[in-house]
Amino acid sequence: MHIVILGLNHQTAPVATRERLAFTAEELPKVLNRLKKETGLDEVMILSTCNRVELYGICSDLDECRNRLINFLAEYHRIETDSFADNLYFHTDSEAIRHGFRVASSLDSMVVGEPQILGQLKDAFAIAADESGTGLILNRFLHRAFFIAKEVRTRTKIASCAVSVSFAAVELAKKIFGDLNNMKVMLIGAGEMCELAARHFINQGVEQVLVTNRTLIRAQQLAEEFSGIALPFDMFRNHLDQVDIILSSTGAPDYLIHPQDLILALKKRRNRPMFLIDIAVPRDINPKINELDNIYLFDVDDLQDVVTENIDQRHQEAKRAEELVIREVEKFEQWLASLAVTPTIKKLRQQTLEISHQELKKTLAGFSDLSDKEKHRLEAMVNAIANKFLHHPINYLKSHTDDAAAQPATMIREIFKLDKSDNP
Amino acid sequence: MTNAYIILLGGALGLYTLGMVTGFFYLFRPMPQKTLWCKRFIQTGSLVHLLAFLSRCIQVQTLAVTNLHESLSFFALLLALAFLLIGRKTSLPTLGTFISPLLIIFTMWALIIPHAITPQPPILRSFWLPLHVLLSFAGNAFLVLGCIVSVMYLLQEHLIKRKKIKGIFRKLPALQKLDELSYLCLRCGFPLLTLGIISGSVWASFAWGSHWSWDPKETWSLITWLLFAALLHGRMNSGWRGRKASFLTIIGFAAIMFTFLGVNLMLSGLHSYAH
Numbered sequence: 171m172h173i174v175i176l177g178l179n180h181q182t183a184p185v186a187t188r189e190r191l192a193f194t195a196e197e198l199p200k201v202l203n204r205l206k207k208e209t210g211l212d213e214v215m216i217l218s219t220c221n222r223v224e225l226y227g228i229c230s231d232l233d234e235c236r237n238r239l240i241n242f243l244a245e246y247h248r249i250e251t252d253s254f255a256d257n258l259y260f261h262t263d264s265e266a267i268r269h270g271f272r273v274a275s276s277l278d279s280m281v282v283g284e285p286q287i288l289g290q291l292k293d294a295f296a297i298a299a300d301e302s303g304t305g306l307i308l309n310r311f312l313h314r315a316f317f318i319a320k321e322v323r324t325r326t327k328i329a330s331c332a333v334s335v336s337f338a339a340v341e342l343a344k345k346i347f348g349d350l351n352n353m354k355v356m357l358i359g360a361g362e363m364c365e366l367a368a369r370h371f372i373n374q375g376v377e378q379v380l381v382t383n384r385t386l387i388r389a390q391q392l393a394e395e396f397s398g399i400a401l402p403f404d405m406f407r408n409h410l411d412q413v414d415i416i417l418s419s420t421g422a423p424d425y426l427i428h429p430q431d432l433i434l435a436l437k438k439r440r441n442r443p444m445f446l447i448d449i450a451v452p453r454d455i456n457p458k459i460n461e462l463d464n465i466y467l468f469d470v471d472d473l474q475d476v477v478t479e480n481i482d483q484r485h486q487e488a489k490r491a492e493e494l495v496i497r498e499v500e501k502f503e504q505w506l507a508s509l510a511v512t513p514t515i516k517k518l519r520q521q522t523l524e525i526s527h528q529e530l531k532k533t534l535a536g537f538s539d540l541s542d543k544e545k546h547r548l549e550a551m552v553n554a555i556a557n558k559f560l561h562h563p564i565n566y567l568k569s570h571t572d573d574a575a576a577q578p579a580t581m582i583r584e585i586f587k588l589d590k591s592d593n594p
Numbered sequence: 595m596t597n598a599y600i601i602l603l604g605g606a607l608g609l610y611t612l613g614m615v616t617g618f619f620y621l622f623r624p625m626p627q628k629t630l631w632c633k634r635f636i637q638t639g640s641l642v643h644l645l646a647f648l649s650r651c652i653q654v655q656t657l658a659v660t661n662l663h664e665s666l667s668f669f670a671l672l673l674a675l676a677f678l679l680i681g682r683k684t685s686l687p688t689l690g691t692f693i694s695p696l697l698i699i700f701t702m703w704a705l706i707i708p709h710a711i712t713p714q715p716p717i718l719r720s721f722w723l724p725l726h727v728l729l730s731f732a733g734n735a736f737l738v739l740g741c742i743v744s745v746m747y748l749l750q751e752h753l754i755k756r757k758k759i760k761g762i763f764r765k766l767p768a769l770q771k772l773d774e775l776s777y778l779c780l781r782c783g784f785p786l787l788t789l790g791i792i793s794g795s796v797w798a799s800f801a802w803g804s805h806w807s808w809d810p811k812e813t814w815s816l817i818t819w820l821l822f823a824a825l826l827h828g829r830m831n832s833g834w835r836g837r838k839a840s841f842l843t844i845i846g847f848a849a850i851m852f853t854f855l856g857v858n859l860m861l862s863g864l865h866s867y868a869h
Contacts, residue, residue, distance in 0.1 A: 342754075342759070344768060345750075345754065345763070345768050345769065346754065346768060346769050346770060347768060347769075347770045348767075348768035348769075348770045348771040348774075439833075440832075440833025440835075441833040441834070441835050441836065442833075442835070443769065443770060443835075443836065460755060463836055463837050463838065464835065464836045464837075466754055466755070468757070472757045472759075475757055475759050476759045
């Protein structure tokens with residue numbers, strides 16, 4: 171049994187590649203089922219955010235698994251394997267465990283310590299669990315990851331100053347507008363990142379928030395939360411001229427805002443500057459817009475540059491977090507290894523008890539005048555002998571659960587002919 | 595007296611230079627306290643400059659703008675004062691850094707060229723001279739300040755558009771603030787320039803018997819005035835701002851410089867005795 175993670179992130183792949191491999195939340199259930207069927211993996215989960223696309227799985231043959239996962243990505247998105255193979259990483263076993271824990275703890279994030287990724291990972295896990303994509307190992311793995319993320323957050327200062335992509339957007343807005351007091355913000359789509367950025371903007375005193383979403387109800391909920399105004403999705407273009415800051419993070423496959431839209435809006439607002447933040451992958455706003463005067467457009471990758479400066483501070487704290495993660499990786503590996511010997515222990519106990527009970531049955535058949543109480547006492551004695559006999563071998567197996575663990579387990583299976591008794 | 599005057603002027607130049615050094619040091623290094631020093635040096639420099647100027651005024655017994663040396667020095671002084679005045683209204687840490695090279699150039703130029711007192715033609719002996727020159731120079735000082743702000747705007751705008759969000763981007767003020775300040779300079783400078791031209795015209799009608807004689811200085815003043823009038827109109831009514839307005843301000847700066855210096859150095863006319 172191997173735990174594997176195949177994927178790419180902001181460090182290994184540009185946004186252009188990531189957006190082609192991304193999955194929307196809506197299509198995930200379907201994709202998970204297909205992934206499980208086509209690759210034959212025991213357990214699967216997909217994490218797709220703007221910064222990473224990762225396939226989590228449990229498999230027995232690593233090379234085969236890797237090829238199948240890559241082929242799946244290529245076939246599903248109908249793109250050439252060569253165009254993204256170089257951007258991929260493939261983590262296995264302890265590396266995969268470490269990677270998963272680091273992702274959850276936001277140590278692998280674009281902005282180290284940013285809080286969104288944990289929520290995104292929880293969502294990805296919830297979807298996978300709903301579709302029965304995950305099983306014993308991934309369930310435990312992710313719960314452990316969530317626990318570690320919490321530990322890292324409380325025990326290190328990694329997230330003490332709220333620097334994140336969304337906060338970087340606020341800092342940029344200040345560099346464009348000075349103060350944000352009379353600014354109006356429009357949210358297009360209702361991603362978590364978008365919401366967070368909106369909250370930052372509100373804390374900076376923006377005057378009004380307009381919210382639009384494909385589902386009007388969602389827009390209304392958000393608008394209520396921010397004491398703003400909800401707009402029907404097909405109407406938002408008519409209001410572009412009234413807002414100074416636009417935050418977009420929809421799951422739309424094509425550009426939503428084009429240069430013409432803004433040329434018109436600029437005319438209406440007499441060229442007052444506008445700041446557009448596109449945190450969607452694939453992107454929502456045509457990048458050509460940045461060429462217009464008085465328009466400033468930043469996409470996810472641009473925001474990365476802004477925050478790299480702040481990362482240095484967090485690196486010191488991140489080091490402590492890494493140590494914590496490494497300890498947890500060891501613990502989880504032990505559990506995984508114990509999982510490998512569990513079938514042997516189960517089988518050994520089962521076989522011993524079966525023999526004892528058969529013999530007990532035979533013996534009891536010879537007596538006719540035994541009371542129920544006496545029968546029970548005999549049964550208890552037989553069980554006690556069996557358990558005492560098993561005590562040391564089982565402890566031995568449990569305590570040798572490191573990589574060489576397979577050895578004693580195999581030996582015990584052979585000595586006690588555990589595998590043969592499968593087919594008596 | 596002349597020696598003391600030159601020493602004071604040299605002292606002002608030295609202080610402006612210190613201001614520039616600390617200003618640029620701050621610009622490229624993470625030392626926030628240095629920005630204060632830049633402004634302090636310019637402040638002290640302008641004070642010393644003012645003393646020098648006043649002593650010269652006493653010497654020539656009128657506003658000391660009777661030759662190129664005095665004009666350059668006076669213009670530098672007004673520029674520094676305009677900066678300090680604007681600086682009271684809005685705090686823009688790096689503005690001093692960008693204004694200091696200009697202060698240095700004008701003051702140094704004034705120091706290099708002959709600075710002997712020129713006997714005044716009787717035609718200039720009038721209270722109109724200080725009024726006309728003060729208004730025109732003050733107007734130009736604000737407009738030149740606006741030009742420096744526009745240069746900063748274009749630099750910052752370039753950095754944001756190119757996503758170069760490091761180093762001096764952090765130090766430069768917000769775009770909108772720069773644009774507003776450039777507009778403020780225009781609104782202060784343009785009326786002063788207008789009054790300067792009008793006062794000149796009134797004075798001309800007394801001195802030369804004609805309001806307007808199409809002498810090169812007058813023509814170029816008009817060109818400068820029209821440029822800034824167009825810019826002001828565009829800003830007020832057509833939503834001109836940002837890059838477009840900045841470029842126009844810089845073109846306006848070129849026109850000011852030509853009117854102020856180019857005309858005197860290259861063309862001859864009624865105003866040429868200022869040389």
